[in-house]
Amino acid sequence: MAEEVVAQEHEASVASVESVESRATEVSAASAASPVSVAQKVAVLGTGKIGEALLSGMIRAGWSTDDLLVTARRPERAAALRARYGVETVTNAEAAKSADTLILAVKPQDMAALLDELAPHLPADRLVISAAAGVPTSFFEERLPGGNPVVRVMPNTPVLVDEGMSVISAGTHATEDHLLRTEAIFKPVGKTLRVPESQQDAATALSGSGPAYFYFLVEAMTDAGILLGLPRDKAHDLIVQAAIGAAVMLRDSGEHPVKLREAVTSPAGTTINAIRELEKHGVRHALIAALEAARDRSRELASGEG
Ligand SMILES: NC(=O)c1ccc[n+]([C@@H]2O[C@H](COP(=O)([O-])OP(=O)(O)OC[C@H]3O[C@@H](n4cnc5c(N)ncnc54)[C@H](OP(=O)(O)O)[C@@H]3O)[C@@H](O)[C@H]2O)c1
Numbered sequence: 001m002a003e004e005v006v007a008q009e010h011e012a013s014v015a016s017v018e019s020v021e022s023r024a025t026e027v028s029a030a031s032a033a034s035p036v037s038v039a040q041k042v043a044v045l046g047t048g049k050i051g052e053a054l055l056s057g058m059i060r061a062g063w064s065t066d067d068l069l070v071t072a073r074r075p076e077r078a079a080a081l082r083a084r085y086g087v088e089t090v091t092n093a094e095a096a097k098s099a100d101t102l103i104l105a106v107k108p109q110d111m112a113a114l115l116d117e118l119a120p121h122l123p124a125d126r127l128v129i130s131a132a133a134g135v136p137t138s139f140f141e142e143r144l145p146g147g148n149p150v151v152r153v154m155p156n157t158p159v160l161v162d163e164g165m166s167v168i169s170a171g172t173h174a175t176e177d178h179l180l181r182t183e184a185i186f187k188p189v190g191k192t193l194r195v196p197e198s199q200q201d202a203a204t205a206l207s208g209s210g211p212a213y214f215y216f217l218v219e220a221m222t223d224a225g226i227l228l229g230l231p232r233d234k235a236h237d238l239i240v241q242a243a244i245g246a247a248v249m250l251r252d253s254g255e256h257p258v259k260l261r262e263a264v265t266s267p268a269g270t271t272i273n274a275i276r277e278l279e280k281h282g283v284r285h286a287l288i289a290a291l292e293a294a295r296d297r298s299r300e301l302a303s304g305e306g
Contacts, residue, residue: 040067040100040101040181041067041068041069041098041099041100041101042058042063042067042068042069042099042100042101042102042103042185043068043069043070043071043090043095043098043099043101043102043103044068044069044070044071044103044105045070045071045092045095045102045103045104045105045106045114045118046071046072046073046104046105046106046107046110046114047070047071047072047077047081047105048105048106048107050105050131050155050159051070051103051105051131052081053155053157053159053160053164053189054103054105054131054155054159054185054186054189055068055070055081055085055087056085057159057162057188057189058185058188059085060162060188061187061188065085065086065087065088068085068087068088069087069088069089069090069094069095069098069099070085070087070088070089070090071089071090071091071092071095072089092114092117092118093117093118093120093121095118096118096121096122096126097121097122097123099126100126100127101126101127101129101181101185102118102122102126102127102128102129103129103131103185104128104129104130104131104132105131105132106132107132108132108133108134108135108301111130111132111135111139112143115140115143115144116143118144119143119144119145122144122146122148123146124146124147124148125148125149126148127148127149127151127174127178127181127182128140128144128148128149128150128151129150129151129152129153129182129185130150130151130152130153131153131154131155133154133204133208133298133301134201134204134298134301134302135152135301135302136152136197136302137150137151137152137169137170137171137172137174137197138171138172140171141171141172141173147173148173149171149173149174149175149178150171150172150173150174151168151169151170151171151174151178151179151182152168152169152171152197152200153166153167153168153169153182153186154166154167154200154203154204154207154208155167155186155189155190155208156207156208156209156210156211157211158190158211159186159189159190160189162188162189162190163190164186164189164190164191165190165191165192165193165207165210166186166189166190166191166192166193167192167193167194167195167200167203167204167207167208168182168183168186168192168193168194168195169194169195169196169197169199169200170194170197171197179194193207200298200302201295201296201298201299201302202295204294204295204298205291205292205294205295205298206291208298209294213287213290214243217243218236218239218240218243221235221239222235222236222239225238225239246260261275
């Protein structure tokens with residue numbers, strides 16, 4: 001479910017993709033060499049929404065297109081990626097043979113078929129990074145008998161605006177060097193956080209699906225603004241700016257959210273009246289239950305329940 005929710009939001013982010021793409025094209029002209037200390041060729045396999053977001057982020061970060069390969073299922077998609085980014089498009093088998101690092105960005109249900117295609121061609125030292133929601137590293141390790149290092153990453157949609165959060169877990173054969181190589185790919189599009197794989201379902205509930213909760217709040221609060229007599233566009237602008245301001249305060253002040261909220265909550269004032277209603281309607285409880293439900297669904301997906 002987390003993946004479905006995230007994917008739906010992503011559909012709605014087409015405008016952001018377009019603007020990111022145009023920025024990517026500008027920066028790529030100035031790119032000379034990859035910013036990683038160890039030269040490595042990276043292939044993105046299954047360059048759909050998330051694959052393209054990562055590709056454009058790497059190019060914006062200064063990776064040379066000479067060090068990047070992409071694969072796509074449809075020829076017209078491959079042609080569009082070549083035209084947009086100036087990258088070489090290859091088959092999955094060619095990517096397996098010539099890339100040092102492979103980022104697998106197909107849907108979870110397409111992953112087994114992709115691994116069947118890759119396995120006969122993939123040298124055992126190649127790093128395999130999976131961006132698929134809910135697919136454990138053991139799934140890859142079982143299908144890649146050479147013992148390839150596998151790293152599992154859960155990004156979220158704000159990678160499109162370089163404000164993503166990518167949650168990273170090492171598989172059995174992945175070393176510190178493999179984690180550093182993974183971070184070099186995901187850091188340009190936001191932050192990264194390492195967690196044990198046992199915490200990936202919780203991280204998916206908080207961070208993978210996280211943007212959806214904020215969009216939901218903005219939608220509901222905009223409706224409230226309309227009820228209070230504001231035009232929709234003004235209500236939207238007020239709430240979005242409040243969200244951005246609050247997010248920057250949370251990130252940059254280092255203060256506990258309770259302290260920040262208290263600073264807005266004067267005795268017998270307006271805010272405490274609103275907070276009383278939120279508590280009365282069990283919003284805190286609803287959020288805890290919602291994230292628990294997302295975590296449970298991620299576990300179900302990981303265990304292969306459809
Ligand atoms: N979207 C998100 O926000 C998000 C966030 C976190 C993680 N993820 C994960 O990222 C993965 C991709 O999600 P997405 O939303 O980017 O999906 P998507 O847009 O459908 O991208 C997947 C791409 O893979 C292509 N593909 C499928 N099988 C292939 C194969 N054998 N060889 C080459 N290309 C192949 C698909 O081709 P077609 O165009 O022909 O279908 C499609 O372009 C999923 O596993 C998802 O769990 C997504």
